[in-house]
Amino acid sequence: MTETRAGSSADIIRLGSAAKHFGAVRALDGVDFSVRSGECVGLVGHNGAGKSTLMHMVAGTLLPDSGQIAVRGGMEQNYSVPRAQKLGIRCVFQELSLCPNLSVAENTRINHPSLRGFGWRRKAADLITAKLDEIFPGHTISAADIAGDLSIGRRQMVEVARAFTVTHDPLELVILDEPTSSLDAHTAGQLLAFVRRFVASGRSCILISHLLGEVLGNADRIVVMRDGKIVAAAAADAFDRDKLVTAMGGAEARKQAEIAAGRPETVVLRVKARPARQEDGKELVAYAGQIIGLAGLAGHGQTDLLLAIFSAASRARPGVEVTAPVALVAGDRQSDGIFPQWSIAENIGIRSLARLRNGLLISPQREAELAWFWQKKIGIRTPDMNNNIFSLSGGNQQKALFARALGSDAQIVLMDDPMRGVDIGTKLEVYDLVREEASHGRTFLWYTTETEELDNCDHIYVFKNGRIVANLRRDELTEEKIIQSSFGCGLR
Ligand SMILES: Nc1ncnc2c1ncn2[C@@H]1O[C@H](COP(=O)(O)OP(=O)(O)OP(=O)(O)O)[C@@H](O)[C@H]1O
Numbered sequence: 001m002t003e004t005r006a007g008s009s010a011d012i013i014r015l016g017s018a019a020k021h022f023g024a025v026r027a028l029d030g031v032d033f034s035v036r037s038g039e040c041v042g043l044v045g046h047n048g049a050g051k052s053t054l055m056h057m058v059a060g061t062l063l064p065d066s067g068q069i070a071v072r073g074g075m076e077q078n079y080s081v082p083r084a085q086k087l088g089i090r091c092v093f094q095e096l097s098l099c100p101n102l103s104v105a106e107n108t109r110i111n112h113p114s115l116r117g118f119g120w121r122r123k124a125a126d127l128i129t130a131k132l133d134e135i136f137p138g139h140t141i142s143a144a145d146i147a148g149d150l151s152i153g154r155r156q157m158v159e160v161a162r163a164f165t166v167t168h169d170p171l172e173l174v175i176l177d178e179p180t181s182s183l184d185a186h187t188a189g190q191l192l193a194f195v196r197r198f199v200a201s202g203r204s205c206i207l208i209s210h211l212l213g214e215v216l217g218n219a220d221r222i223v224v225m226r227d228g229k230i231v232a233a234a235a236a237d238a239f240d241r242d243k244l245v246t247a248m249g250g251a252e253a254r255k256q257a258e259i260a261a262g263r264p265e266t267v268v269l270r271v272k273a274r275p276a277r278q279e280d281g282k283e284l285v286a287y288a289g290q291i292i293g294l295a296g297l298a299g300h301g302q303t304d305l306l307l308a309i310f311s312a313a314s315r316a317r318p319g320v321e322v323t324a325p326v327a328l329v330a331g332d333r334q335s336d337g338i339f340p341q342w343s344i345a346e347n348i349g350i351r352s353l354a355r356l357r358n359g360l361l362i363s364p365q366r367e368a369e370l371a372w373f374w375q376k377k378i379g380i381r382t383p384d385m386n387n388n389i390f391s392l393s394g395g396n397q398q399k400a401l402f403a404r405a406l407g408s409d410a411q412i413v414l415m416d417d418p419m420r421g422v423d424i425g426t427k428l429e430v431y432d433l434v435r436e437e438a439s440h441g442r443t444f445l446w447y448t449t450e451t452e453e454l455d456n457c458d459h460i461y462v463f464k465n466g467r468i469v470a471n472l473r474r475d476e477l478t479e480e481k482i483i484q485s486s487f488g489c490g491l492r
Pocket residue numbers: 022023025026027045046047048049050051052053054381382390391392393394395396421423
């Protein structure tokens with residue numbers, strides 16, 4: 001990277017008065033937005049505020065209904081994805097785009113048509129491996145791995161690394177839309193440290209995240225969106241968490257309520273489950289009314305155990321005992337959670353069909369009532385719950401999956417890192433809801449990559465290499481203890 005580029009104040013891209021409608025929804029309402037060389041711009045806002053729509057315009061995947069786009073000071077008349085690519089603008093969107101049946105190397109080749117001829121596979125493999133090594137030292141991903149076989153966290157790592165690989169086209173600006181949502185704290189730290197090095201070399205990033213600490217700690221400038229508009233923009237050190245939350249217009253920056261402490265432990269057993277690789281007799285035990293956390297580095301068996309419990313509800317499995325109906329809130333909504341052809345209301349009602357039935361048929365009225373109830377309860381932002389589920393922003397899709405589980409008759413709710421992409425105001429509301437439901441006897445098993453969320457749990461099981469290595473009570477919980485157990489030996 002040259003010094004001139006690092007020192008340049010020219011805008012890489014500038015959008016003026018950008019507006020976009022989707023039917024009745026005004027997703028962007030005359031937005032001015034720019035990125036300079038050598039800066040990391042943090043972009044925050046509630047679910048549905050318009051962040052992804054704005055980023056689609058920067059990336060050329062969506063054109064504004066009205067407004068202008070200028071690159072390096074020159075007006076663009078026919079801005080498009082190939083044009084953005086030529087200018088060195090890349091993006092990693094929330095919905096991951098790797099082809100599941102291709103290898104990591106083959107997926108890398110898709111972005112680099114210049115890798116052709118004899119030995120292209122080796123070159124693509126070397127390119128992505130070097131970038132993974134640089135961003136995520138110690139990763140265990142092979143370029144020969146098939147993308148669909150990787151956990152969502154590893155797919156996210158590949159997707160991020162791929163965006164930073166360079167062959168022919170330049171690399172100026174990378175848009176990262178919730179890039180750490182599926183990563184554990186350790187891996188997220190590696191990525192954010194890399195982003196800082198990247199911008200220090202004169203290139204630029206846009207970082208979208210609902211984890212406000214991540215934005216405050218890594219962005220140079222922060223832009224806050226609300227209802228399709230930019231409502232605040234300033235140097236990052238002009239903000240703190242409370243100021244951001246207030247600007248976003250979400251829930252007040254309240255502290256998490258005093259939570260599980262004091263709730264009597266009941267004796268109704270709901271789940272007993274031993275991980276398949278556990279040899280020392282440790283097992284997860286959950287009673288009615290408990291919120292049980294599953295922690296540790298991502299991909300260490302937490303999701304596998306949740307899926308084993310889920311399947312044990314319908315057919316017996318050795319080592320797993322389940323005593324009540326089970327619902328699962330999938331973290332990987334793309335492959336596990338969403339029925340893409342269906343409306344929002346149908347996606348919510350699918351787990352409650354028995355209650356929605358009128359004779360042999362599903363009553364549209366009951367389905368609409370259930371959907372409306374949950375729309376109000378957790379604020380699903382849409383003008384019409386009969387719209388297709390993909391008309392919702394990413395975070396609002398996730399809320400619909402919550403509504404499906406909580407609106408069902410399941411007494412055991414399994415949550416597989418479900419708060420990805422959910423804004424801070426809604427998160428606090430969902431935490432309250434989970435605690436309220438637990439106080440009525442529901443049991444929650446909650447895998448999360450956000451250590452703060454474990455404060456909501458009564459017990460936390462820490463996983464390593466497919467096994468439970470520690471069982472902590474909430475009052476013994478510290479980030480240090482989790483990391484110690486995740487990397488070292490079990491505490492008890
Ligand atoms: N393809 C689409 N069809 C219809 N409506 C859409 C479409 N894409 C976005 N919208 C709507 O535009 C608004 C802005 O959505 P956008 O995805 O930009 O929000 P966001 O700030 O990125 O939210 P999140 O934090 O949940 O990802 C939302 O109301 C959303 O429902």
